Amino acid sequence: MTDTFTDITRSLTQPPTPPSGWDRFRRWAIETPFIQFVILIVLVGVLVTLIPAFIARPQAGIAVVTLASLLALAAMGQTLVVILGGLDLAIAGYVTFGAMIASNATSRLGWPVPVALLVVLGVCGGVGALIGWVCHRFRIEPLVITLGAGTMLTGGSMFLANGDYNGQPPQDLKSLSQLTGTTFGLPVPPVIFIVLLLGIALWAILAKTAVGRRLYATGVNPRAARLARINTTAIWAGVFAVSGALAGVAGMFIAAFGSGWSQSIGDPYLFSGLAAVLVGGTTFGSVRGGFTRTAIGALILTVLSTIIVSQGLTEAQTRVVYGVIILGVVALYGRERHVRDRF
Numbered sequence: 077m078t079d080t081f082t083d084i085t086r087s088l089t090q091p092p093t094p095p096s097g098w099d100r101f102r103r104w105a106i107e108t109p110f111i112q113f114v115i116l117i118v119l120v121g122v123l124v125t126l127i128p129a130f131i132a133r134p135q136a137g138i139a140v141v142t143l144a145s146l147l148a149l150a151a152m153g154q155t156l157v158v159i160l161g162g163l164d165l166a167i168a169g170y171v172t173f174g175a176m177i178a179s180n181a182t183s184r185l186g187w188p189v190p191v192a193l194l195v196v197l198g199v200c201g202g203v204g205a206l207i208g209w210v211c212h213r214f215r216i217e218p219l220v221i222t223l224g225a226g227t228m229l230t231g232g233s234m235f236l237a238n239g240d241y242n243g244q245p246p247q248d249l250k251s252l253s254q255l256t257g258t259t260f261g262l263p264v265p266p267v268i269f270i271v272l273l274l275g276i277a278l279w280a281i282l283a284k285t286a287v288g289r290r291l292y293a294t295g296v297n298p299r300a301a302r303l304a305r306i307n308t309t310a311i312w313a314g315v316f317a318v319s320g321a322l323a324g325v326a327g328m329f330i331a332a333f334g335s336g337w338s339q340s341i342g343d344p345y346l347f348s349g350l351a352a353v354l355v356g357g358t359t360f361g362s363v364r365g366g367f368t369r370t371a372i373g374a375l376i377l378t379v380l381s382t383i384i385v386s387q388g389l390t391e392a393q394t395r396v397v398y399g400v401i402i403l404g405v406v407a408l409y410g411r412e413r414h415v416r417d418r419f
Contacts, residue, residue, distance in 0.1 A: 153319025174327025204320025
């Protein structure tokens with residue numbers, strides 16, 4: 077009995093064993109987007125190897141970055157929702173509505189671009205805020221509500237357009253998104269810099285403000301956040317509102333990039349947007365996550381899509397590849413204990 081008590085006392089008084097070099101490196105690699113950077117560099121190398129002409133045409137690289145920017149913008153709000161511990165499956169509906177307004181309301185009704193932008197922000201942001209409030213107030217799984225809301229937005233867009241897909245976004249909007257656009261004389265579409273500025277603003281809010289700390293706290297442990305007098309209802313409503321508004325704006329740029337819209341224009345961004353968030357390493361209800369990771373994830377998926385298209389793979393095969401990547405990332409990051417279980 078005495079020996080057992082002595083062993084327990086010694087184990088409590090001795091300093092813990094310092095982590096090995098490999099453990100420290102593994103922790104650093106997971107806490108930073110290092111793994112994603114390595115994957116991106118490898119994929120770019122594969123792309124250049126398979127398509128040698130790619131490196132000789134700067135316009136091709138700009139096209140990839142532009143597509144990645146549109147995907148990152150559509151997934152920007154999804155990043156916040158995942159940090160909160162939820163899931164927004166209304167992204168496709170928001171994108172479709174924004175694309176419809178950018179195409180039909182501007183060309184058929186003569187709305188100026190600022191008016192169209194305000195309508196998209198108001199409708200998509202308002203729907204998102206209502207979804208967040210309902211899900212939090214009545215403890216409803218966001219998966220169900222957002223999926224239904226996305227379908228309603230898509231159907232509502234078709235109803236308002238009366239099945240007219242011939243509208244064209246105005247030239248002012250096209251010049252912001254299409255590859256022929258320039259920024260301060262540089263042959264780079266302004267949408268790239270717009271997404272970059274929005275990403276910097278989002279990073280500053282998450283990392284430097286009390287709002288960001290409250291968002292992370294709500295995602296990590298909602299009950300503890302409420303006990304700390306954080307208005308978790310407002311956080312949920314605000315996050316889903318931002319998700320809807322940003323996805324709607326992304327729909328406007330996507331329509332301008334493709335010079336039109338269709339009822340299925342938002343469908344690719346539902347799966348690929350979530351994939352960009354998860355591939356970037358943002359996990360559900362965690363303090364590790366942000367738009368930087370999502371932007372890298374969007375670049376990874378865009379480069380990967382370019383490789384797949386160049387090799388003649390089908391859409392079904394593309395989704396299989398995406399699924400394998402998501403499973404790999406979840407297996408890597410899902411092995412850690414949740415933050416709320418570490419204390």
